[in-house]
Amino acid sequence: MGRIQLDKMTKRFGDTVAVDEISLDIEDEEFLVLVGPSGCGKSTTLRCLAGLETPSDGDIYIGGDHMNFRVPQNRDIAMVFQDYALYPHMTVHENMRFGLEEEEGYTAAERDERVKDVAETLGIADLLDRKPGELSGGQQQRVALGRAIVRDPEVFLMDEPLSNLDAKLRAEMRTELQDLQNQLKVTTVYVTHNQTEAMTMADRIAVMDGGELQQVATPFECYHEPNNMFVAGFIGEPMINLIHGTRSASTFVGDYFSYPLDGAVLDAIGDREDIVLGVRPENVELTETTEDEPHLDEHEFVMDVSVVEPHGDQNVVHLSHPTRSDGEDVLQAITEGMHLVTQGDRVKVTIHPDTIHVFDARSGEAIHNRSHEQTTDFTQHEQ
Ligand code: ATP
Numbered sequence: 001m002g003r004i005q006l007d008k009m010t011k012r013f014g015d016t017v018a019v020d021e022i023s024l025d026i027e028d029e030e031f032l033v034l035v036g037p038s039g040c041g042k043s044t045t046l047r048c049l050a051g052l053e054t055p056s057d058g059d060i061y062i063g064g065d066h067m068n069f070r071v072p073q074n075r076d077i078a079m080v081f082q083d084y085a086l087y088p089h090m091t092v093h094e095n096m097r098f099g100l101e102e103e104e105g106y107t108a109a110e111r112d113e114r115v116k117d118v119a120e121t122l123g124i125a126d127l128l129d130r131k132p133g134e135l136s137g138g139q140q141q142r143v144a145l146g147r148a149i150v151r152d153p154e155v156f157l158m159d160e161p162l163s164n165l166d167a168k169l170r171a172e173m174r175t176e177l178q179d180l181q182n183q184l185k186v187t188t189v190y191v192t193h194n195q196t197e198a199m200t201m202a203d204r205i206a207v208m209d210g211g212e213l214q215q216v217a218t219p220f221e222c223y224h225e226p227n228n229m230f231v232a233g234f235i236g237e238p239m240i241n242l243i244h245g246t247r248s249a250s251t252f253v254g255d256y257f258s259y260p261l262d263g264a265v266l267d268a269i270g271d272r273e274d275i276v277l278g279v280r281p282e283n284v285e286l287t288e289t290t291e292d293e294p295h296l297d298e299h300e301f302v303m304d305v306s307v308v309e310p311h312g313d314q315n316v317v318h319l320s321h322p323t324r325s326d327g328e329d330v331l332q333a334i335t336e337g338m339h340l341v342t343q344g345d346r347v348k349v350t351i352h353p354d355t356i357h358v359f360d361a362r363s364g365e366a367i368h369n370r371s372h373e374q375t376t377d378f379t380q381h382e383q
Contacts, residue, residue, distance in 0.1 A: 001063045002154035002187030003028045004049065009058035011044050018044040020211035021058065027203075029185045031178075035198040036208035036234070042191040043159055045208070049189060050157050051075050063154055073102060075155075078148035082160040084140045086132040092119070092143050093128040099147035118150045121183070122176075138169045145177075149184065156188040162197065174200055195235050199223070207231050224372050229364040232278055232357060238316050241284065241331050243277045244361060252277050252358075256321040256330050257301045262353055268368045269358060275367070278357030283370075284333035285350040286317065286341065294348055303330065305345040313337045319349065 004026040011019040019041040026032045034042045047053040049060060051072035060067040067075055078099065086095050096115045100106060106114070119125040122142045132140055141161060148156060162170045162177075178201055181188055192198060198205045199219045207214040207222060207230070215227040219235075226232035232240045245254035247269055252259040259277060261269070269275060294302065306327050307318040319331045331349065335341055358368040 001028045003061075003063060004155060004187060004189065005059075005061040006045075006049075007059040007061070009045070009048060009055045009060060011041075011048055011053060012056045017211050019048070019055075022208075022211075022213045023058075024206060024213065024216060026187060026189065028187055031181050031188045031190065031201060031203045032206060033198040033202035033204075034189060034191045034206050034208060035193065035195060036214075038193060040208040041211040042193070042208055046157050046159055046189060046191050049155075050077060050079055076153050077155040077157055078151045078153040080144050080148050080156065080158045080161045082163050084132070084144040084164075086140060086143055086147075088132050091129050091131055092124065092135070092146075095132065095143055096128075096146045096150055099150045103151060114150050115146075118146045121149070121180070122146050137165050138173065141165060141173060145180070149180075153186065156186050156190075158188065158190045160192055161190075163192070163194070170197075177201060195237060199235065205235070207234060209234075225369045226357070226366055228366055229276060229278070229359045232359070232366070236280060238281050238332050238334070240357070241277075241279045241281065242359070243279075243330070245275060245277060246273050247275055256324065259351065259356075260298045260353075261358075265353075265356070265358060265368045272360055272367070274361035276359040276361050278359060279331070279351050279355060280370075281316065281332045281334040283351065283355035284319075284331055285352070286333055286335055286339075287348040287350065288341075289346055289348045292346070296348065299351055299353060301349045303347055303349050305341050305343055305347060308341055308343055310337065315339065315341060317341050319347070322346075 006022055006024040008021045008023055009019060010021050034045060036042055044053060048055050051070060055068055062075060093115055097111055100111050100114065116125065119128055122145060124139060124142050124146065127135060127139060162173050165173060174197060202219055204216055204218055205222050206216045209230050215222055215231045222231055222235045229242060233242065243254045245252050250261055250266055252261055252275065302322060303319040304322055305317055306320040306329060309316040314337050315335045317333045317335055318329045319333060320327045321330045354371040357366060357370055360367055
């Protein structure tokens with residue numbers, strides 16, 4: 001069984017605490033993505049799991065067995081790295097077969113058969129006689145995957161395996177890896193700093209920062225119910241709008257606008273004064289206006305469009321406040337690609353109260369997360 005448990009695992013390098021007491025329970029057959037900025041401790045966590053580093057404190061279990069001091073060969077894991085690590089002088093067949101060299105219980109013919117089967121699965125059967133130098137990046141990555149898969153391990157450990165590929169190929173390989181995971185049902189821990197990979201591939205995401213786990217949850221939960229400002233800011237592209245301000249009676253007061261808060265949000269805020277309002281760009285609604293001072297309800301403001309980034313299907317619209325002389329962004333919004341907004345336009349901005357997040361400005365902790373009843377209704381409707 002490929003269940004992985006980390007119990008208060010810490011890894012120090014001299015004075016540097018690379019991984020700080022992380023506890024994590026990864027289910028058998030789960031695809032868990034470890035994500036976070038550079039230096040947050042993702043690779044070190046993976047290397048401890050692989051047996052390439054020994055934890056300074058805490059314990060690692062795979063399939064219920066204690067692993068801390070077990071050599072990599074005896075952990076029933078297979079690793080896939082960013083740089084493929086293929087042997088240039090060997091053919092694809094030999095490279096993949098190499099993954100089986102240390103496995104017992106196979107005859108030579110069975111090893112060859114296994115390599116062929118896996119090559120068929122990965123669509124590289126016609127490349128078996130080539131050398132890595134004669135392959136594209138995507139094909140090399142498939143061979144590296146193949147070498148891991150032939151071993152039929154309990155656990156796959158993958159460290160940024162797609163980061164050397166161009167954007168289109170990366171997107172294709174993401175889908176292929178997901179299909180493979182559904183087929184092979186091998187517990188996978190996948191390290192990336194790319195939040196799109198995390199969102200699209202993971203059963204659950206473990207978000208790390210400064211060696212500590214910030215949240216372990218489904219992509220949906222990380223996006224809509226972040227534990228804190230770090231997770232809210234890391235997951236989501238373009239980034240969530242985070243507006244610092246204070247609570248005054250029943251109103252959030254920021255530098256450029258005030259926003260009324262309802263009873264449940266106020267109860268959650270309690271006696272905190274410094275708070276941060278969080279709004280995802282897709283929840284910043286824009287309406288054109290030709291008036292300098294249009295009629296506004298309490299959840300609306302007037303802003304100026306400072307920059308429009310067209311992405312084809314959508315536009316990222318940067319908004320500045322009319323009183324802000326430097327024209328710096330106050331908010332970012334997403335509009336549909338066909339909805340034409342131009343730099344210099346004056347727009348009415350609406351933020352619906354059921355879409356807001358509120359964070360404690362000091363601790364960063366989420367005090368209130370957006371409601372997502374609508375999404376749940378939709379899912380039920382679909383079923
Ligand atoms: P990246 O995305 O850049 O690969 P990461 O999240 O994988 O980053 P790690 O490589 O795990 O981060 O590094 C975590 C911290 O531990 C960093 O501060 C790094 O400098 C430090 N570190 C990692 N390996 C060693 C080592 N062998 N000796 C000393 N410090 C190390």
